Each structure stands twice: as structure tokens, then as C-alpha cells.
Amino acid sequence: MSPTPFLVLSAMLFTIGAIGVLVRRNAIVVFMCVELMLNAANLAFVTFARVYGNLDGQIAAFFVMVVAAAEVVVGLAIIVTIFRTRRSASVDDASLLKY
Amino acid sequence: MTVFWLLAPVMVLAALGMVVARKAVHSALLLAVVMIGLAIMYAAQDAPFLFTVQIIVYTGAVLMLFLFVLMLVGVDASDSLVETLKGQRALAVTAGLLFGSLLVASVGQASFGAPVGLGAANADGNVNAVAQLLFSKYVFAFEVTSALLITAAIGAMVLAHRERLTPKPTQRDLAEQRMRDYAATGAHPGTLPSPGVLARHNAVGTPALLPGGRPSHLSVSRVLRARGIVRPADDYRDDVGPVVRAIEAGAEAGSGAPDARDAAEPTGDQP
Numbered sequence: 345m346s347p348t349p350f351l352v353l354s355a356m357l358f359t360i361g362a363i364g365v366l367v368r369r370n371a372i373v374v375f376m377c378v379e380l381m382l383n384a385a386n387l388a389f390v391t392f393a394r395v396y397g398n399l400d401g402q403i404a405a406f407f408v409m410v411v412a413a414a415e416v417v418v419g420l421a422i423i424v425t426i427f428r429t430r431r432s433a434s435v436d437d438a439s440l441l442k443y
Numbered sequence: 444m445t446v447f448w449l450l451a452p453v454m455v456l457a458a459l460g461m462v463v464a465r466k467a468v469h470s471a472l473l474l475a476v477v478m479i480g481l482a483i484m485y486a487a488q489d490a491p492f493l494f495t496v497q498i499i500v501y502t503g504a505v506l507m508l509f510l511f512v513l514m515l516v517g518v519d520a521s522d523s524l525v526e527t528l529k530g531q532r533a534l535a536v537t538a539g540l541l542f543g544s545l546l547v548a549s550v551g552q553a554s555f556g557a558p559v560g561l562g563a564a565n566a567d568g569n570v571n572a573v574a575q576l577l578f579s580k581y582v583f584a585f586e587v588t589s590a591l592l593i594t595a596a597i598g599a600m601v602l603a604h605r606e607r608l609t610p611k612p613t614q615r616d617l618a619e620q621r622m623r624d625y626a627a628t629g630a631h632p633g634t635l636p637s638p639g640v641l642a643r644h645n646a647v648g649t650p651a652l653l654p655g656g657r658p659s660h661l662s663v664s665r666v667l668r669a670r671g672i673v674r675p676a677d678d679y680r681d682d683v684g685p686v687v688r689a690i691e692a693g694a695e696a697g698s699g700a701p702d703a704r705d706a707a708e709p710t711g712d713q714p
Contacts, residue, residue, distance in 0.1 A: 345444045345447070345558075346555075346558070347555050347558055348550065348551060348553075348555070349447055349448075349451070350447070350484065350488070351550045352547050352550055352551055353447075353451050353454065353455070353484075355543065355546040355547045355550050356455055356458075356543060356547060357454065357455070357458050357477070358543075358546070359539055359540075359542060359543030359546060359547075360455070360458040360459060360461075360462055360543075361458070362539055362542065362543075363462060363535060363536055363539035363540075363543075364461065364462035366531075366535030366536075366538070366539060367462065367532055367535050367536065368462065370467055372467050372470075372509065372512060372513060372516065373461075373464075373467050373470050375509070376461060376470055376471060376474050376509060377461070377462065379474065379501075379505065380458060380461065380474065380477060383477070383478060383481050383501070386481070386493075386497075387481055387484060387485075390484070390485050390488050390490050390493060391488060393488075393490070393561065394488045394489060394490075394558050394559075394560060394561055395555050395556075395558045395559065396559055397558075397559025397560060397561060397563060397564055398564055399561070399564050399565075399569075399572050399573055399576050400576070400580075402490050402492070402493055402569075402573060403573065403576055403577060403581055405485075405490075405493055406492075406493065406496065406573070406577070407581075407584060407588065409493075409496055409497070409500055409501065410588050410591070410592070411588075411591065412501075412505070413500055413504065413505060413595075414591050414592055414594075414595035415595075416505050416508055416509075417508070417595045417596070417598075417599045418595050418598045418599055418602070420508055420509070420512045420599075421598065421599040421602035421603050422602060423512060423516070424512060424515055424516065424602070424603065425602050425603070427515075427516045428605075433516050433517075436525075436527050439527075
């Protein structure tokens with residue numbers, strides 16, 4: 345089938361993720377929205393792999409997954425550390441560098 | 444094709460629900476829906492290896508990690524509705540919608556020609572083809588990935604590590620502390636009462652009844668009390684009442700001294 349529906353779906357998911365990052369305050373939900381954006385980009389990679397008939401796109405998606413897994417581990421550890429010191433997972437509370 | 448049109452609306456709705464869900468746990472579960480949908484999309488596009496990896500790594504590992512952290516941080520850590528920057532929400536949604544429509548319109552109008560398809564590339568199996576590419580053209584990136592994973596693991600250990608500033612209390616210290624507390628405040632040194640004792644129900648939300656008929660607040664978890672799902676004593680006291688009365692009538696109950704734990708109990712409603 346034509347790749348356009350897949351790419352449109354990918355664009356929509358990416359946009360929803362971006363809006364979520366901008367709107368939500370809970371650091372964990374913000375993180376989930378980042379994951380959604382990474383996944384949307386992966387869908388585009390896989391679709392283009394099919395369009396051009398080589399597997400480089402799938403390899404790129406695979407590496408994105410690996411990096412995302414590593415990023416989640418470190419990011420969630422940071423969130424837990426911030427929660428321990430501030431008793432809150434809100435991104436608004438971690439604003440000490442602002443002053 | 445059918446798979447796509449069945450799944451795409453579900454995925455978009457789940458993604459929208461993830462953004463607007465009030466509770467972070469609901470967001471995580473809706474994200475799982477999106478990720479499983481994406482895995483099926485990969486399978487529909489001749490990427491069985493990524494289909495498997497998506498389910499195992501994302502839905503299996505990453506999302507479970509999210510749920511674990513939600514448990515650690517507290518499920519009820521909800522969003523504050525105070526806007527730190529004035530009008531930020533409305534502006535963000537507007538900008539996002541503009542960006543999305545721009546992206547969708549441009550992608551929708553671009554023409555990619557007929558897709559070549561992965562039939563030739565996947566001739567001797569998708570996993571074999573991916574492995575050959577991964578260990579030849581991308582072998583350096585693959586090696587660097589190992590360094591990344593080790594760094595991430597060490598980083599998580601360093602961040603999660605907490606230095607112990609006081610010596611760990613031994614069993615003897617704890618026992619002495621309990622006796623000191625008993626001497627100072629009269630706090631009961633023994634174990635806390637279990638929920639549901641003498642109350643005909645032993646669910647964790649049912650407080651134990653003290654001999655005087657009052658519920659023991661010590662017997663239910665603090666968390667359950669904070670969530671407000673502890674059964675009120677009136678619900679279940681009445682169905683013990685007849686039994687108690689029968690016992691009292693039979694035994695010509697003398698007014699025994701109330702139990703020490705009953706006396707130490709903070710205020711409860713007297714029947």
C-alpha cells in the first residue's frame with residue numbers, strides 16, 4: 345500500500361507527543377510523550393525502508409530503540425533522584441537553576 | 444491495509460488519551476496500546492524483527508520501568524494545574540496543532556512513487572538481512588552501542604545510589620527504641636494488630652475491632668486511610684453486635700477493664 349497513510353499517522357503521533365511535552369507538568373508523563381515521539385519517528389523510518397527497498401531504515405529504527413532504552417534508564421533514575429530530594433515529580437518544581 | 448485502518452484510529456485516540464489522562468498510570472497504559480499498535484504496523488511493513496523488538500523492549504521493558512517508577516514516585520503524584528508561564532498551555536496547543544497540520548499537509552502532498560517493497564532485501568529472512576547489515580555496514584555503531592549501554596547502566600546505578608550517613612540500626616537497637624517509646628509515650632511495643640480481627644471480614648480495608656467495639660486505626664495501612672477506602676466501622680459493627688450481645692447476655696458480662704491496647708488507642712467513635 346501507499347506509504348502516505350503511515351507517514352501521516354507518524355506525523356500525527358509525533359505532534360501529539362510534542363504537545364504532550366509542552367503541556368504536561370508531571371515529569372514521567374513528559375517522558376512518556378518523548379517516547380511517543382521517538383516511536384513515531386521509528387514508524388517513519390520503517391515506512392521509508394519499505395519505500396526504498398533497503399533495510400537501512402530498519403537498522404536506524406533499531407538504533408533509536410537502543411538509545412531510547414538507555415535514555416529511559418538514565419532519565420527515570422534522574423526523576424527518582426529529583427523526587428527523593430523534592431518530594432515532587434513536577435517539572436515546575438525543579439527550577440533552581442533559574443535564579 | 445485493513446490492519447492499518449483498524450489500528451490507526453485506536454492509536455491516535457490512545458495517544459490523545461495519554462496526553463490528557465489525569466493519572467500517570469492511565470497514561471502509561473495508553474502508551475502501551477500505542478506501542479503494541481506500532482509493533483503491528485512494523486509487522487505489516489515487512490519488519491518482523493522490529494515487531495519483536497518493539498514488543499519485548501518497549502512494551503516489555505521500557506513501559507514496565509515506567510510503571511515501576513510510578514510506583515516508587517507515588518501513583519497519586521498528579522499534575523498541578525497552576526500555570527507557571529501565563530497562557531503557556533493554550534500557546535503550546537496552538538503551536539502544536541499548527542506544526543501538526545503543516546507536517547501532515549506536507550507529508551500528505553509529497554509523492555513517493557510506488558514503494559519498492561522489501562521482497563528482495565528480505566530474500567533470505569528479515570532477521571538474517573538485518574544482521575548482515577548490522578555486522579558489516581553498521582558494525583561501528585553497534586560497538587558504540589555497547590559503550591552507551593554500559594554508561595547508562597553505570598549512570599543509573601550512580602544516580603540511584605544513596606550514601607548511608609548513619610549506621611544501620613540492628614535488631615537490638617530497634618527493640619531498645621521500641622521500649623524507650625513505650626516508656627515515653629506509651630506506644631504499644633508489640634506488633635500492630637492485623638486488619639479485620641473480630642470483625643467478620645478480613646479484607647485489608649476493614650479495621651480490627653477492639654474488645655470495646657471500636658475500630659482500631661492501627662490495623663489498617665496509612666495509605667488506605669489516605670485514599671479513603673477504609674470501611675467505616677458502622678458498616679460492619681452492626682453484624683457483630685448481635686453476637687456480642689448474645690455473648691454478653693450469656694456470660695452476665697461484668698465490666699472488665701478495657702484492654703491496654705484499647706486504652707492506648709487514639710480517639711475512635713464510641714458505639
